[in-house]
Amino acid sequence: MSxxxxxxxxxxxxxxQLTKMLPADWDIELEYAQDGQEALDFIASNPVDILFLDLNMPVKDGYQTLEALQNFPSMPNVIVVSGDVQPKAVQRVKDMGAVAFMKKPALADALRDTLLSLGLYSKAKTTEKTSSAVTRSVVDDFSLSDGLxxxxxxxxxxxxSVLADMLNVFIKLPVPNVNILEVGELQMALDYGVKGDSCSAISQGFVGSGIAFETLLIFSDSSFPDMAKLLGVTEEITQEIETELLxxxxxxxxxxxxxxxxxQLNIDFSHSHPVLLGQHVKIPDIINVKKATWKRTLAVEIVYEVENYQISCDLMLLFTEDSVPTLENLLSFLVEEDE
Incomplete structure (x- = not known):
């Protein structure tokens, strides 16, 4: 039986990618869900033996999905496959019933070994691909936005994971936003992502293999007291100390x-020194500093928040328009079909 x-x-x-990593001789019936709610709806009316579950998703994330599954009469074997490799994330999902955790991108040998160790897969007696293995590689088309x-x-x-280890905290991670933005739209995005009336920002340039972009890290000013506390700063928080924390x-x-x-892109990026764009300023002030160089840009936005602390920062990657064709070409290699 499949x-x-x-x-x-x-x-x-x-x-x-995960579909391609599954054992080729594994007789399975494979389905897909785009978020936790869709997975729960499917499982509610269809028996599922194994659920490969991401953590950072819209609608209902992996944690919410695991929590909801505990109320199901029969819970599938859940293997979390996620880019969130914080030790506390790994422990949290196992406490919620996941039988294993694998970091993205999952590798075929590691995936096979995990399945074997859990008794969820046994090596086939023949090396011929089953009909299900042949057809299951068909997945929707993708875009530059999907890849990035x-x-x-x-x-x-x-x-x-590095920041969580440094501060001994749990970092709440969002789904990255990818958009082509004009300067005015960029300001709107930053206004939405940054909490508080004023902020501080640092930029840094990167270039490599025909790709050029700038990182912009913006901290809400309300983050400084808790950030200093977690880093063991006991003296009065001066502007100099704030700069060091930043x-x-x-x-x-x-x-x-x-x-x-x-x-992932097989590129060694060279980079400039980080530059302080402003402290205790408004978002429009930061935009005005860089308005002449940003104009229209491909932007990736990630809002990091520290659980149980008033710490929030907005990381943006701002790619030049000239970088887009090269970036699109490099990303396409990540999903090429096996010959």
């Missing part, structure tokens, strides 16, 4: 993020 498998991930590319969102999602998780957290977030992006 094993009934459901892959739940909002990313078309992630669904396709997925590589950003993985990079976001790597950076959050640079420390920028290094921790941007460095691992860019390393993960570069690894």
């Amino acid at each position: 094993t009934k498998v459901l892959i739940c991930d909002d990313s078309k590319i992630a669904r396709k 969102q997925e590589v950003s999602n993985i990079a976001m998780g790597r950076a959050a 640079m420390d957290v920028t290094s921790v977030l941007v460095g691992p993020f860019m390393a993960a992006i570069g690894k």
Whole structure:
């Protein structure tokens, strides 16, 4: 009898990558869901043996899905496959009933070993592909936005894990937003993402293999007291100390993020020194500083929040228009079909 498998991930590319990593000789009936609610609705009316579950999704995320599954008469074997590799995230999902955790992108050998160790898959007696294995690789078409969102999602998780370890906290991660923005739209996006009336911002330039972009990290000013507390700063928070805190957290977030992006695209990015754009300023003031150079840009936005603390920062990647064709070409290699 075929094993009934459901892959739940909002990313078309992630669904396709994971599908390609499943054992080719595994006799399965494979279905897909784009968010946790869609997965729950499917499981409510269809028996599912194994659920591969992402964590950062719209509508209902992986944590909410796991919580809801505990009320089902029969819970499938849940294997979380996520870019959020914080140790507290791994422990949290296992406490909620997940039988295993795998980091994105899952590798075929590691996935096979995990399935074997859990007794969810046994090696077939023949090496011929089953009919289900042949047809299950068909996944929806994807766009530049899909690809950039997925590589950003993985990079976001790597950076959050480093920051979480540094502060001994849990970082709440969103679904990255990817959009082509004019300067005015960029200001609206930042106004929405940044909490508080004033903020502080740091920018840094990156270039490599025909791709050029700038990172912009914006901190709500309300974040400083808790940030200082977590970093063990006991003296009065002066502007100089704030600048040091900004640079420390920028290094921790941007460095691992860019390393993960570069690894996925096979690029070694060179970078400029981080530049302080302003402290205790309004969003329009930051936009005005860079208005002449930003104009129309491909933007990736990620809002990091620290659970149980008033700490929030907005990380944006602003790509030049000239970078888009090269970026699109590189991302397409991530989802090429096996020959």
